[in-house]
Amino acid sequence: MEAESYDYIVTGAGSAGCAVAARLSETGRYRVLLLEAGGRDSSPWIHIPVGYSRLFTHETYNWRFESEPVAGLNGRTSYQPRGKMLGGTSSLNGMVYMRGTAADYDGWRQFGCVGWDYESVLAFFRKAENQERGEDEFHGVGGPLNVTDAHYKHEIIDAIIEAAVQAGIPRNRDFNGAAQEGAGYYQATIGKGRRWSAATAYLKPARGRRNLVVRPNAHATRIVIENGRAVGIEFRTSRGMEMARARGEVIVSGGVYGSPQLLLLSGIGPGDHLNEMGIEVTHDLAPVGANLHDHFNSYVAWRSTSTGTFNELHHSPFRKLAAGARYLVGRDGPMTAIATHAGILTRTDPRFDRPDLQINTYLWSIETRDRTGMHPHRWPGFSMSPVHLRPEGRGRVSLASRDPLAPPRIAFRFMETAHDVDAMIRGVRLARKLAEQPALKPYIAEEVVPGAAVNSDEQVIEDIRNRGVSNLHPVGTCRMGTGPDAVVDPRLRVHGIRGLRIADASIMPLVVGGNTNAPSIMIGEKCAAMVLEDA
Structure with a gap:
């Protein structure tokens, strides 16, 4: 294969990959190639905020991964939607703008990740941000990523926030400011009523750069290694196999599943696993694919006495037409709503130094959520989703096949430890406590999921094992650090x-x-x- 040369090659045009390619190319000094296995972000449903529900199982724009059976979920698999287009998962996610706590990043530093403490990373959060509220010590303006307040609100969500205050949880107007704990509306990656994905933020302004080449529908299949150095990428296109060479570096940005898969296909990973798959070992690096973990959540849902929820919007052609007209005329209304309107971040134990529980709020209630989609009830409803933020369970990503187009094997370990189980019980109990507060009680006709009959700890645990799901924040499979359990060093270089x-x-x-x-x-x-x- 003839190979064209670039200074830098980036594989994966997702949240991080778009930022890397745009920043490397903006000086004009370097020639950059950005490869994306998926297509262009051309569907209007990508850019209309409420369109996330249409992308949840979309064959063209979604990898639609499925995990191995999970023992802690009574043998159920875990559906894993991932973006398959420019922008990656930022083009189909729920658009919530949330960074985590300062202590999270200071914790990374304590693991030996020098330069990743909160003060150090804050500069890059601010650099990326174009904050609607203006600049302050926590937020930046003028960056490529639009961050805006929630412009679609509803009395039920207002009542949930007030109920949290009545339960002793403070209001919080800015979860990314001085403190994370509290209740309030989320900010979102939206601009002018449209989703502001990483592709919109970083690639759209870079379209005129002659030194940035963006190749959608180009699936990276192998990192070319010569004498212990990455010198290029092989990738598959509609024309067949192609290759590009890198004079400088190769940056892999395939995400928590794609990045370890590409390393393994290139012979970088646990030697025993590579030998088992019949792949020549280029570099025996045991931690590749390990340390997979994710937030975990369940749902508590109520039939509502109030109308105007998304259940009714989903089932009413008239309401859909009205919402569409409102969006076309004024870029407002329910079609500008993000998946999760507001939330509560709190500690389930006062001895904890930061929130371990996030309760997301939704203007819909669903019968089922799986790879066939989300299916709302036919009556007005709303729900709260307790999310465990500090999970102990660790899984692994490995190869299921030598075929680079085949999905990887994804093994989670949800709900295995007492810590993880207890946190979810406390989350469900807190959601029900909020429902009993004076501010929210008038909006509740009855609890429909899991229902009043599910009450004891044993019943709640079994319900969570049968219905609980990944919160779709998987991380960790190419862990940063300095020890033998790390894949990359603190400058993100593969060991x-x-x-x-x-x-x-x-x-x-x-x-x-x-x-x-x-x-x-x-x-x-x-x-x-x-x-x-x-450089």
Whole structure:
């Protein structure tokens, strides 16, 4: 194969990859190639905020991964939607802008990740941000990523926030400010009524750069290693196999599943597993694919006495037409709503130094949620979703096949430890406590999921094992650190291979206490800065 040369090659145009490619190319000094296995972000449902529900199982724009059976979930598998387009999962996620706590990043530093303490990463959060509220010590303006307040509100969500205050949880107007604990509306990655994905933020302004080549529908299949150095990428296109060479570095940004899979296909990973798969061992690096963990959540749902919930919108053609007209005319109304309107972050034990529980609030209640989609009840409803932010269970990503187009094997270990089980029980109990507060009680006709009959700890645990799901914030499979359990060092360089870095959520040694899109973009920003420093 003839190979065109670039200074830098980035594989994966997701949250981090878009940031890396845009920042490396903006000086004009370097020629950058960005490869994306999926297509362009051309569907209008990608850009209309409420369209996330249409993308949840979309064959074209979603990898639709499925985990192995999970013992702690009574043998159920865990559906894992991941973005398959420019922007990656930032083009189909719920758009919540949440960074985690300062202590999360200071904790990374305590693991030996020098330069990843909160003060250090805050500079890159601020650099990325264009904050609607203006600039302050925590927020930036003028960056590529629009961050806005929730412009669609509802009396039920207001009542949930007030109920949290009545239960002793403070209000919080800014979960990314001085303190994370509290209750309030979320901010979102939205601009002018449209989803502000990483592709919109970083690639759209870079379209005119002659030194940035963006190749959608180009699936990276192998990192080319010569004499212990990454020198290029092989990738599959509609024309067949192609290759590109890197004069400088290769940056892998395939996400928590794609990045370890590409390393393994390239012979970088646990030697025993590679031998089992019939892949020549280029570098025996045992931690590749290990340390997989994710937030876990369940749902408590109520039939509502109030109308105007998303259940009714879903089932009413008239309401859909009205919402569509409102969006077309004024870029407002329910079609601008993010998946999760507001939330509560709190500690289930006062001895904890930071929130370990996040309760997300929704203007819908669902019968089922799986790879066939989300199916709302036919009556007005709303729900709260307790999310455990500090999980103990650790799984692994490995190869299921030598075929680079086959999905990887994903093994979670949800609900295995007493810590993880107890946290979910406390989350369900707190959601029910909020429902009993004076502010929210008038909006409740009855609890429909799991229902009043599920009350004892044993019944709640069994319900969670039967219904609980991944919160879709998987991290950790190319862990950053300095010891033998790490894949990359604190400058994101793969241990034992020169010229190769990883930049995405897979490098997180521990998941942050909140959503992972904003931290992934920060990782991309910081990676690009380090690459340019080293150049």
